[in-house]
Amino acid sequence: MRIGMHGGNLSLLAPEFGYRPEQLLDFSVNLNPLGPPEWMAALLAEAVSDLGRYPDPTSETLRSAIAFSHGVATQGVVVANGSTELIQWLPRIMPNPRAIIFAPTFTEYARAVESAQGQVFYSLALKKESLENGLDLAFICNPNNPTGAVISKPELLSWLDDFEGHYPEAIAVVDESFLPFVPDQENISLAEETKTRPRLVVLRSLTKIFGVPGLRIGYCLSSPELADTLREIMPLWSVNAFAQKFAFRALKDLEYLKAAPKHCARLRRHLELSLGAVPEIKIYPSEVNFLLIKLTDPALGADQLVRECGRRGVVLRNCNDFYGLRPDRFVRVAVKKEEDHQVLAKTWKEVVSDVG
Numbered sequence: 623m624r625i626g627m628h629g630g631n632l633s634l635l636a637p638e639f640g641y642r643p644e645q646l647l648d649f650s651v652n653l654n655p656l657g658p659p660e661w662m663a664a665l666l667a668e669a670v671s672d673l674g675r676y677p678d679p680t681s682e683t684l685r686s687a688i689a690f691s692h693g694v695a696t697q698g699v700v701v702a703n704g705s706t707e708l709i710q711w712l713p714r715i716m717p718n719p720r721a722i723i724f725a726p727t728f729t730e731y732a733r734a735v736e737s738a739q740g741q742v743f744y745s746l747a748l749k750k751e752s753l754e755n756g757l758d759l760a761f762i763c764n765p766n767n768p769t770g771a772v773i774s775k776p777e778l779l780s781w782l783d784d785f786e787g788h789y790p791e792a793i794a795v796v797d798e799s800f801l802p803f804v805p806d807q808e809n810i811s812l813a814e815e816t817k818t819r820p821r822l823v824v825l826r827s828l829t830k831i832f833g834v835p836g837l838r839i840g841y842c843l844s845s846p847e848l849a850d851t852l853r854e855i856m857p858l859w860s861v862n863a864f865a866q867k868f869a870f871r872a873l874k875d876l877e878y879l880k881a882a883p884k885h886c887a888r889l890r891r892h893l894e895l896s897l898g899a900v901p902e903i904k905i906y907p908s909e910v911n912f913l914l915i916k917l918t919d920p921a922l923g924a925d926q927l928v929r930e931c932g933r934r935g936v937v938l939r940n941c942n943d944f945y946g947l948r949p950d951r952f953v954r955v956a957v958k959k960e961e962d963h964q965v966l967a968k969t970w971k972e973v974v975s976d977v978g
Contacts, residue, residue, distance in 0.1 A: 632937070639932040646932075647962055649955040650939040652767070652800070652912045654833040655889050659878050662834070665871055672863035679858040684866050687873050688841055692813045697846035700853055701869075703860045705799050705827040705840030706730055711856050712795055712823065713738035713759060715848075721759035724748055725946035726768060728797065731761040732945070746946050748773060748781050753788045760785060763797045765804060768941055768954045770908025775810050782815075782822070792821060793848070799827035799840070803910040805883040813843050820845040828869050830911075831882055839865040886911045889957045896963040897955075900970045911957040914941070922977045923950035930973040936966055 632643035639646070678684070681701035689696040702708045709730050713719045719740035723731050724747070732742045740759070745752035748762070765772045778796070785794055801807045816822050827840040839861060844852070872878075893913060894905055902919035917924060928940045941952035955966065 635932065635937055639935070639937075641935055646935055646937050647958075647965055648937045649958065649962075649966060650937045651835065652830060652910070652954075652956045653835060654803075654831055654882055654886065654911065655956075655958050656833065656878070656882055656885050658833045659872070659875055661871065661875075662832075662868065665868060666864055669864050669867045672867065675863070677859055677861060677863040677866055680853065681861050681866050684861075684870050685841075687870050688843075691873050692843060694813065694817055694843055695846055698816060698844050698849045699841055700844070700849050700856070701839070701841045701861050701866075702856065703840075703862075703865075704829060704838040705797065705825045705842070707838075707856075707860065708823075708825060708840060708842050708852075709761075709795075709797075710734045710737070711852060712793065713740050714855055715793065715851055716758050719758040720756055721761065722752055722755065722757055723761045723945075724752075724763070724766075726766075726941070726944040727761070727763045727946075728767045729943050729945075731763075731795075731797075735759065744945055748777065750781070750784050753785060757785075757789050758792050760792065760794045761797065762795070763799075764810070765798075765800045765910045767800065768912070768914045768939070768944055768947075768952075769906055770800075770910045770912055770914060771906075772804060772810060772909045775812070778812065779815070782812075782819070786819065786821065790821070793823060794819075794821060795823045795825060797825040799825060799830055800910045801826075802831040802879060803883055803886050805887065807883075816843045816845060820847060823848065828872055831879070832868075832872050834868065837865045837868055838862075839869045886957055889960065889963075892960050893955070893957050893963045893966075896960075896967040897970070899967055901974060912954055913957070914952060914954050917951050917953070919974070919977075922974060924953050925950055926977070927953060927970070927973060930976070931969055934969045934972065936969045 636643045685699040686696045688699045713735045721735040722743045725744045735742050743755050796812050824843045829835045904916040906914040924940050928938045939954040941947050
């Protein structure tokens with residue numbers, strides 16, 4: 623079993639480590655440390671009556687709310703069962719797509735391209751030299767997972783201008799799933815650009831910022847023409863009634879959305895300070911709700927660290943499956959509550975001490 627590959631799969635990890643899922647302290651999944659909004663339970667209880675009816679097949683009401691929140695046309699919004707579903711469908715718009723992916727980054731981009739019988743080209747930097755291959759598709763994660771780094775809007779637009787100039791029929795996908803964790807997201811997002819760039823797709827996720835991954839709700843913004851093409855190949859009813867109702871209410875909770883980035887930034891600094899006492903690690907700067915960490919002690923690798931922390935009830939994200947990261951040297955940890963950070967630091971130091 624590949625321990626720690628993709629976060630949050632506690633039902634598989636718990637037996638491996640000798641725990642029940644609820645006993646594990648999970649740093650492997652990147653969710654809002656604020657937790658779900660207080661109104662969620664009551665709203666979902668009210669939605670029970672909706673189970674006797676099919677959900678809106680294309681999430682029309684929700685699409686209108688999303689369009690209003692971003693100032694774009696409703697026809698350019700596609701809602702899905704999580705942003706990962708959209709990642710899986712986008713490469714299927716064209717046959718055997720040739721895609722460039724800027725690594726290290728979310729592993730599902732490559733998996734989606736390959737499952738569509740496509741070919742993946744990796745680049746370790748956002749640069750014009752990356753455009754030498756004939757391309758149909760590009761995936762850019764901003765903020766990036768697993769590094770937590772943000773590409774500035776001018777830099778991204780400059781690259782996009784060049785990409786569109788070389789490949790006017792290609793699709794550029796900018797994944798902004800973690801952007802709501804960044805305080806000045808309005809100055810980074812390319813949502814507005816979808817109104818003037820017909821082959822640009824901007825991905826968004828509501829499950830991460832609202833801490834409800836079990837609901838599976840995400841969406842993309844694009845030109846109406848591209849959105850229509852995507853809807854034609856996607857199944858109807860992919861978004862359940864619970865998820866639609868929650869997302870519609872969540873978009874209106876501006877207080878929560880405003881508080882989340884500030885709360886996350888404070889806790890991220892606490893996590894950095896807590897891990898500062900752990901020897902032989904390098905913490906990379908992050909602007910979101912997780913940290914990428916490099917292990918600098920050759921005596922302790924990522925596989926062993928993840929395994930030994932797991933045996934102590936603490937789950938980390940092993941980064942061995944991220945292209946562009948040196949094998950067995952990197953882990954990713956999510957921002958959680960202060961008391962959880964203290965447990966993580968204590969556990970990590972125990973592992974280091976035992977290995978030494």
